[in-house]
Amino acid sequence: MAEVSKRFFIKARDFVRAGEGAIQVQGLLKSIGYGADLIRRISICAYEAEMNVVMHGGDGELLLMIEPHRIVLEVNDHGPGIQDIELALQEGYSTATPEHREMGFGAGMGLPNIKKNADSLDIQSGNGEGTCLTIGFRLDAG
Amino acid sequence: MPEKMKDTEPVRYVQINESLCNGCVLCMKACPTKAIRIREGKARIEGVCIDCCECVRVCPRGAVQAITSERLDLTDKDHIIVSPSTVLYSQFGEDVLPNDVLLGLKRMGFGYIHDQSYTSEIFNLAVELYIKENRERSDATLPFISPVCPVVVSLIAYRFQSLLSHIPPLATPREIVAREGKQRMAARYGKNGEAFKVVHITPCPSKMICMKESILQEHSYLDAAIGINAIYEELKRNIQDVEDDIVLHHSGGIGLSWGMSGGEISGVDLNCLAVSGLQETIHYLEKIELGLLSNIDYVEFRACSEGCLGGSFTVMDKYQAKRYLQKLIRMFGVERRVKYGYVKRLYEKGWFFTNKSVGSTPRLMDLSSADIAKGIERVKRIEEILKLLPQKECGACGCPDCETFAEDVADGRTTLDQCVFWKDRERKWHIRP
Numbered sequence: 001m002a003e004v005s006k007r008f009f010i011k012a013r014d015f016v017r018a019g020e021g022a023i024q025v026q027g028l029l030k031s032i033g034y035g036a037d038l039i040r041r042i043s044i045c046a047y048e049a050e051m052n053v054v055m056h057g058g059d060g061e062l063l064l065m066i067e068p069h070r071i072v073l074e075v076n077d078h079g080p081g082i083q084d085i086e087l088a089l090q091e092g093y094s095t096a097t098p099e100h101r102e103m104g105f106g107a108g109m110g111l112p113n114i115k116k117n118a119d120s121l122d123i124q125s126g127n128g129e130g131t132c133l134t135i136g137f138r139l140d141a142g
Numbered sequence: 143m144p145e146k147m148k149d150t151e152p153v154r155y156v157q158i159n160e161s162l163c164n165g166c167v168l169c170m171k172a173c174p175t176k177a178i179r180i181r182e183g184k185a186r187i188e189g190v191c192i193d194c195c196e197c198v199r200v201c202p203r204g205a206v207q208a209i210t211s212e213r214l215d216l217t218d219k220d221h222i223i224v225s226p227s228t229v230l231y232s233q234f235g236e237d238v239l240p241n242d243v244l245l246g247l248k249r250m251g252f253g254y255i256h257d258q259s260y261t262s263e264i265f266n267l268a269v270e271l272y273i274k275e276n277r278e279r280s281d282a283t284l285p286f287i288s289p290v291c292p293v294v295v296s297l298i299a300y301r302f303q304s305l306l307s308h309i310p311p312l313a314t315p316r317e318i319v320a321r322e323g324k325q326r327m328a329a330r331y332g333k334n335g336e337a338f339k340v341v342h343i344t345p346c347p348s349k350m351i352c353m354k355e356s357i358l359q360e361h362s363y364l365d366a367a368i369g370i371n372a373i374y375e376e377l378k379r380n381i382q383d384v385e386d387d388i389v390l391h392h393s394g395g396i397g398l399s400w401g402m403s404g405g406e407i408s409g410v411d412l413n414c415l416a417v418s419g420l421q422e423t424i425h426y427l428e429k430i431e432l433g434l435l436s437n438i439d440y441v442e443f444r445a446c447s448e449g450c451l452g453g454s455f456t457v458m459d460k461y462q463a464k465r466y467l468q469k470l471i472r473m474f475g476v477e478r479r480v481k482y483g484y485v486k487r488l489y490e491k492g493w494f495f496t497n498k499s500v501g502s503t504p505r506l507m508d509l510s511s512a513d514i515a516k517g518i519e520r521v522k523r524i525e526e527i528l529k530l531l532p533q534k535e536c537g538a539c540g541c542p543d544c545e546t547f548a549e550d551v552a553d554g555r556t557t558l559d560q561c562v563f564w565k566d567r568e569r570k571w572h573i574r575p
Contacts, residue, residue, distance in 0.1 A: 003522065004518060004522055004525065019428075019432065026428070026432070028521065031520075031521065032514060032518055032521055033513065034514065034517075036304050044432065047434075
């Protein structure tokens with residue numbers, strides 16, 4: 001069971017406030033006193049996942065859970081889902097619209113970046129069923 | 143007992159006059175570091191103050207005041223080197239030129255006047271040289287962040303410590319001016335040069351901080367700072383009918399533009415971004431900490447909206463001042479007046495570098511000894527307390543918001559019964575659905 005869990009709402013297409021969840025996750029982890037590198041990795045994943053929801057996912061939520069030996073980010077959305085997960089994990093693959101690209105997003109680095117920074121990544125998604133990402137980070141003792 | 147406590151308290155340049163304070167919540171709510179609490183009906187600064195002066199701006203009673211140098215002795219003006227902020231040129235309307243302002247200072251009797259805007263143009267080139275030299279380094283972390291605004295530097299030291307390494311170790315133009323001014327006097331008068339004091343005429347009180355508790359350098363070359371508003375009337379009288387033809391002002395439009403947001407980067411030929419205003423500054427620092435904006439070379443942050451023109455010691459309305467400054471910039475033109483080779487030689491001699499590596503300063507919070515288990519317990523306790531609170535963010539408890547109140551209760555700094563809603567919990571109407 002998680003010792004601490006905190007929920008952040010993500011609003012679809014809200015590019016102005018996008019990233020707030022990641023910033024709050026970062027603040028909470030800082031106040032607990034985790035190391036800078038761990039916080040950076042978790043915040044990057046939270047940010048990338050949040051941006052995916054903002055761009056593709058419809059409304060969603062970000063859940064941060066701190067467990068004794070790991071920290072988990074769970075990101076749920078009600079969007080169209082990912083058609084081909086394997087393809088989405090390849091660097092440079094993106095289904096972003098030209099509008100997204102104009103804003104500087106949609107380089108096809110979101111999921112690959114999460115995979116690179118996390119210790120584990122599980123993706124549950126199907127056509128029209130939304131997406132659930134479970135991103136895990138080990139807390140090494142000592 | 144109170145006498146002894148005073149010794150250990152940090153020097154503060156923002157102070158609350160208790161006889162004027164009625165204990166409303168405005169300053170407490172405006173504070174970006176949540177440093178203010180209302181205790182026994184009076185506002186008190188209890189946390190880390192970064193001297194942004196948001197509280198000074200919002201107080202309707204003038205109870206929050208910013209101070210500069212303790213009663214500056216201006217009787218011996220012969221031995222004072224005056225170095226005004228570029229903002230000063232924008233304070234007297236459209237018919238007054240920078241040289242008139244500097245001559246006005248001379249007529250006030252100051253021994254030596256040193257224009258800062260020309261040094262600012264030189265500094266622009268030093269930033270370019272530094273970034274071109276360092277951005278390809280493997281441990282370089284883009285974007286680099288301007289060292290100029292002291293509030294931003296304090297904010298980074300307090301809240302964004304991982305970004306300290308983004309600040310280039312370059313001395314700011316106001317420090318370079320002070321250092322060079324003193325050296326020039328020493329060269330001219332021998333040992334007597336040391337009798338000269340450098341006074342900075344400043345648009346904001348935060349310059350005091352970098353003099354007394356500098357984060358970026360070993361010590362400051364500035365001896366004192368006085369607010370533009372403190373000398374305004376006398377200077378204005380001295381500017382009228384100036385007929386001397388001495389030239390004290392040498393910069394072009396680039397150096398003059400430093401007073402406003404975007405002015406510093408206007409002379410830097412790199413990928414730059416200018417952000418002004420405290421909330422936006424915090425927002426962008428958060429983004430940089432997330433690793434975003436790494437496509438940008440250099441970010442100019444100014445804590446005051448519109449830049450230094452918006453400082454709390456200015457006299458002219460910031461938008462009017464901006465209009466005057468823009469007019470001056472058009473008049474003087476925006477081509478570079480500084481020779482690249484000359485700056486490069488100075489750069490290679492180490493002329494621009496500060497004498498300190500960012501590290502141990504009393505203002506940094508030490509997080510290295512943090513105990514994770516204790517941290518988790520604390521967060522759990524805060525969450526439990528938060529569930530009891532109405533989340534109406536009223537501030538009546540003396541804390542800026544419910545979350546901070548929960549933290550203060552968890553840390554033993556206040557008690558739950560300070561919450562008026564919790565005290566009246568029988569009535570249920572306040573409880574969230």
